[in-house]
Amino acid sequence: MDKPVYVTQPSLPALQEFIPYLEKIWENKILTNVGPFHQQFEAALAQYLGVEHLALCSNGTLGLVTALQALGVTGEVITTPYSFVASSHALLWNRLQPVFVDIDPHTLNLDPAKIEAAITPHTTAILPVHCYGHRCDVEAIQHIADRHGLKVIYDAAHAFGVKDAGGSILRHGNLSVLSFHATKVFNTFEGGAIICPDAQTKQHIDHLKNFGFVDEVTVVEPGINGKMSEINAAFGLLQLQHIDAALSQRQRVDAIYREALGGVRGLYCLRPQNGQVFNYSYFPILVGPDYPISRDALYQKLRDNGIYARRYFYPLIADFPMYRNMPSAHPDNLPSASLAAQQVLCLPIYSALAAEDQERVIRIVREVAEEAARDAQAAASVTPVVA
Ligand code: T4K
Numbered sequence: 001m002d003k004p005v006y007v008t009q010p011s012l013p014a015l016q017e018f019i020p021y022l023e024k025i026w027e028n029k030i031l032t033n034v035g036p037f038h039q040q041f042e043a044a045l046a047q048y049l050g051v052e053h054l055a056l057c058s059n060g061t062l063g064l065v066t067a068l069q070a071l072g073v074t075g076e077v078i079t080t081p082y083s084f085v086a087s088s089h090a091l092l093w094n095r096l097q098p099v100f101v102d103i104d105p106h107t108l109n110l111d112p113a114k115i116e117a118a119i120t121p122h123t124t125a126i127l128p129v130h131c132y133g134h135r136c137d138v139e140a141i142q143h144i145a146d147r148h149g150l151k152v153i154y155d156a157a158h159a160f161g162v163k164d165a166g167g168s169i170l171r172h173g174n175l176s177v178l179s180f181h182a183t184k185v186f187n188t189f190e191g192g193a194i195i196c197p198d199a200q201t202k203q204h205i206d207h208l209k210n211f212g213f214v215d216e217v218t219v220v221e222p223g224i225n226g227k228m229s230e231i232n233a234a235f236g237l238l239q240l241q242h243i244d245a246a247l248s249q250r251q252r253v254d255a256i257y258r259e260a261l262g263g264v265r266g267l268y269c270l271r272p273q274n275g276q277v278f279n280y281s282y283f284p285i286l287v288g289p290d291y292p293i294s295r296d297a298l299y300q301k302l303r304d305n306g307i308y309a310r311r312y313f314y315p316l317i318a319d320f321p322m323y324r325n326m327p328s329a330h331p332d333n334l335p336s337a338s339l340a341a342q343q344v345l346c347l348p349i350y351s352a353l354a355a356e357d358q359e360r361v362i363r364i365v366r367e368v369a370e371e372a373a374r375d376a377q378a379a380a381s382v383t384p385v386v387a
Helices: 015-028 036-049 060-070 086-093 138-148 199-208 230-261 295-304 335-343 355-381
Strands: 053-057 076-079 097-100 123-127 151-155 175-179 192-196 213-215 267-269 283-287 344-347
Touching (some): 036 053, 053 060, 053 199, 060 151, 123 138, 138 151, 192 199, 230 267, 335 344
Parallel strands (some): 151 175
Antiparallel strands (some): 053 192
C-alpha cells in the first residue's frame, strides 16, 4: 500500500531554523503575556498582510468569541451553515442566536440576496465566512449592514493573504478573524488574529484577550485568556520567512489539478473570482450527477487507496444536534448549502505535496470517469439482437 496522503500537511521550516528562537526564549524566560516575540510577530504580520492593526490570539475560535464580545453583539446573528462548526459555536459561547441563511451555489458563501428576509428586530450582526478563501460579496453585505445598522464580523479563517483590487480582504467589515491552526495555509501550530480597523479597537481587544487587565491593579472588563504564547509567536515570525514560497507551491498544485480535472465530465472545480491574489488554501471539487459515482463513493474509493480527501463541510453546521431544531436550520431553508454538503470533496493540497502523490489522486478521480465512458461506449456498440 502506498503511503497515506492527507487533505493537508502543515508547512514546517527546517527544525534547526527554529532553535535560535527557542534559545532566545530560554535565555529571557518570557514565555507569554505579550512578550518580545509576540510584539515582533504582531508588527511583522500586520506588515505582511497589509493591514494596520491586528491583535494576535491563541486560536481562531477564541478570536471569533472575542470579536463578538468586542462589538457588543446581542440577540440574533445571521450566518452561514456551510462552514467549520467553530463559526456558529462562537455565537453560542456568547449566548447569541445563530440564524442560518443559505449560500450562493456558485461561491458557496453567504448569499446576500437572502440576508434581508432573515433580519428581525433582534438581529445585530452578520457573520459571513470567506469559505475556502473565496471572497464574500463584501459590497452587498456591507450595503445590507449599513441599511439595517448591523455589525459585520468576517470569519476569515481560510483567507490568509487573500487580496482584492483594494488590498487585503481582511479590511472588510467591522472585524475579521484569522486562524493559524496546523491545517491552515499559514500555521503557528495553534493561533489566530483579529484584524482591527483602528488602534482604539485593537487596544480594547488586547484588554479583552488578557482578562481585561490594563495594569497590575486595573481590570476594565471581564476578559478571557486568549493570548498567543511566545513559542507560537516566535514560530509565526519564522513562518513568515517561508510563506511566499509555500503559497507558490500551493499555486502549482492548484494549477495541476485544474488542468487535469477541469474537463472531467460531472466534476466542477470551484474557482476564486478573477482579479484576486489567492491563497490556494483548499481544492474543493463538486461531484455532480454526471460523474459516474457519488461524492461519498469517490471519497471512499480514494480512502481505499490511502488518500484522505475531506468532505468539508459535511454535515452542515445546521445539522448538528445543538442547531438542528432552530427554525432557520431546516433543510428547506438551505437548499444550496444542503446540496453543496452532498457534493463537495476537498482534495489534498499543501506545499510539500509530492508530484507522484498528486498524480495518484488525479489518476483515481479520472479513472472512474474514463471507465464509465468506456463502458458506455461498449454498451452503445453492441448490436441489438432483433428477435
Ligand atoms: N472558522 C473556520 C471557517 C474554520 O475552518 C476554522 C478551523 C475555525 C473557524 C476555527 O479556527 P481554530 O480555532 O481551529 O484556529 C480542521 C481543523 O482542526 C480546524 O482548525 C479547521 N478549521 C477545520 C477546517 O479543519 P479537522 O477535523 O479536519 O482536523 P484533522 O485533525 O482531521 O486534520 C485534517 C488533516 O490534517 C489530518 O488528516 C492530517 C492533517 N494534519 C492535521 C493536524 C491537526 C496534520 O498533518 N498535522 C496536524 O497537526 O479540522
